[in-house]
Amino acid sequence: MSKTSVVATIGPVSNNPATLSALRQAGMTVARLNGSHGTLDWHAATIQLLRETVPDVPVLLDIPGRKIRTTQLRVEPSFLAGDIVILTTDTSHDGSQKVPVNYDVFHEKLRTGVRVYADDGTLSFIVDRIDGRDVHLRAENAGTLKSRKGINVPEIDLGQHLVTQRDRDMIDFARQHGVDFVGISFVESAAHVEAIRGLIAGNTPQIVAKVENQGGLDHLEEIAQATDIIMIDRGDLSVETSVDHVSLYQKRIIAAARTHGKPVIVATELLHSMIENPLPTKAEISDVTNAVIDGATAVMLSGETAVGKFPVEAVARLRSIVTLAESHQQQRAGNAYAPADLRAATQALATTLPITKVVVLSRTGYAARLVAMAGIPQPIFIVGSDPALARAWQLLPGSVGIHLPALQVGSERASTIALQALWQQGLLDEQDIVLVAQAASDNALSSLNQLHTVQIGQLATEQGWRATVEA
Structure with missing residues (x-):
């Protein structure tokens, strides 16, 4: 993974x-x-x-x-070094004569001699003069100014909200x-x-x-x-x-x-x-x-x-x-992370015990982020009742988000219910030794936040689990 x-x-x-x-x-x-x-x-x-x-x-x-961009243009003007290109805050223009930008006081913020960049810095201009709502730029290199391209003016605070x-x-x-x-x-x-x-x-x-x-x-x-x-x-x-x-x-x-x-x-x-x-x-x-x-x-x-x-x-x-x-x-064991709360404890247990997989029960995403960012090598399954959060957890390193609608994180049987569901889905098997992390509170010192280990085969036998039968 x-x-x-x-x-x-x-x-x-x-x-x-x-x-x-x-x-x-x-x-x-x-x-x-x-x-x-x-x-x-x-x-x-x-x-x-x-x-x-x-x-x-x-x-x-x-x-x-707050990013300033050119608007959608009917004509995308091309130019040579030394040519004049006109930016304007009058959005009625289409690019054929003047190129509109999406910041209506852009012309008020600039001054002659300031350098303006466009399209991630690939185009460079110097402000030649300002005439009403029009900013006349002298091109420093040849190019084409296209629709919806970013405009940068590093020398000036443009004063946006x-x-x-x-x-x-x-x-x-x-x-x-x-x-x-x-x-x-x-x-x-x-x-x-x-x-x-x-x-x-x-x-x-x-x-x-x-x-x-x-x-x-x-x-x-x-x-x-x-x-x-x-x-x-x-x-x-x-x-x-x-x-x-x-x-x-x-x-x-x-x-x-x-x-x-x-x-x-x-x-x-x-x-x-x-x-x-x-x-x-x-x-x-x-x-x-x-x-x-x-x-x-x-x-x-x-x-x-x-x-x-x-x-x-x-x-x-x-x-x-x-x-x-x-x-x-080679999984540097998260050595750049601050030694704190659930993150450090998870990292310590996952690297010192024969853990094969990690299961996190998370209500708000707090525990999910802490455990996933601990730099551990094992696959991480994050289980919660919020479908949007379960999708978002895919971005966390080495993690798979699992949506269980009825799961009540923090309840007495929450971890057993989650582990059984993962076992029935084939994500856990009898040989797995699982580290289970549960955070029912966003307070790192809360007594509701727990870590424990489970041998899946033993738990399955004790609980009398049966695989879900396909219809």
């Missing part, structure tokens, strides 16, 4: 039943939707298709947040359609995370805080403590800080996530060459391998599976690379 999740972005080439099934078979564990592209109707239809085709795959919806109306609308949409995770762009504080959590008002969708600028790096520890999951968006991070430092920042962010016991997703250009080619470069393979060895719990494909020519091959290749990296890693 692989410890590393593979997140695949679903787009025009992959939102059909045949490709989704093939992606799942190839190793996709999480499906990502980019809320900056496509209409809400498109996303709603794609979520429904995912639920029908690959119902066990959780859905991550990246919402635009923590939560936009678009955020509110997208979170309402995510809740209505049973999305499992929401990705939040340009998170710079725990207050930003808590503002989003207040809008969610529940256990799901879980929050993926995207660290992608200097503000995020400066407040990394508080973000890691507040969020459910961290994503390293290397595209914006390289533009907003320094492209030469991105690998070092990635290591720093992974280390912070591990210290706080939070899953961390590494994103952007992992197998970028596979958008056009059937094989990745050697540098891309090395990049993915080192991310896993450093402690990434998930790796993400973007254009490779959304618009690329080889989406299934990209997932299969990524799954192969991470499996080999895990083999080399």
Whole structure:
């Protein structure tokens, strides 16, 4: 069982039943939707298709947040170095003369001489002059400015609100359609995370805080403590800080996530060459391998599976690379994790006793995360009564979420009921020695939080279990 999740972005080439099934078979564990592209109707239809085709795959919806982008363009202008390109906050334009952006006071925040980047820094401009709502940019390199591409201005604080109306609308949409995770762009504080959590008002969708600028790096520890999951968006991070430092920042962010016991997703250009080619470069393979060895719990494909020519091959290749990296890693026993609560106890027992599998009973996901992030080598089965949480647990390293509707975590017979269900499903057998973790309270010191071991064959005999007979 692989410890590393593979997140695949679903787009025009992959939102059909045949490709989704093939992606799942190839190793996709999480499906990502980019809320900056496509209409809400498109996303709603794609979520429904995912639920029908690959119902066990959780859905991550990246919402635009404070990220500034070009709008949907009828004409995508091409230009040479030295040409003038006009950005405007007048959204009536279509790209033929001027390119609209989605931030209505963008023109008020800039000044002459400031450098503006687009499309993950591949396009660079200098502000030549500002005329009303129009920002005249002089191109520093040739290229094409496309629809829905990110705009970055690292030199200036653009003064955006923590939560936009678009955020509110997208979170309402995510809740209505049973999305499992929401990705939040340009998170710079725990207050930003808590503002989003207040809008969610529940256990799901879980929050993926995207660290992608200097503000995020400066407040990394508080973000890691507040969020459910961290994503390293290397595209914006390289533009907003320094492209030469991105690998070092990635290591720093992974280390912070591990210290706080939070899953961390590494994103952007992992197998970028596979958008056009059937094989990745050697540098891309090395990049993915080192991310896993450093402690990434998930790796993400973007254009490779959304618009690329080889989406299934990209997932299969990524799954192969991470499996080999895990083999080399030899499970470093979670030595970067802080010695605390259920996590440390689970790690100690799982590595000193002849445990073959670990079963976690979790009500809110607290115990699920603690145990899964303990860095143990055994397969982990996380059981709970919330179907959305059970799906979301697939993102945790080495874990399978199991939904048992009637399970009452914390009750006297909860562990016996869960173990019998897993045994009847063929996930446990008589030879297994299972470590059972149960957390009925989110308080790490609660007496309701328990660890015990079970020999399945002995328990099955004592309880008189019988395998479920197929109809």
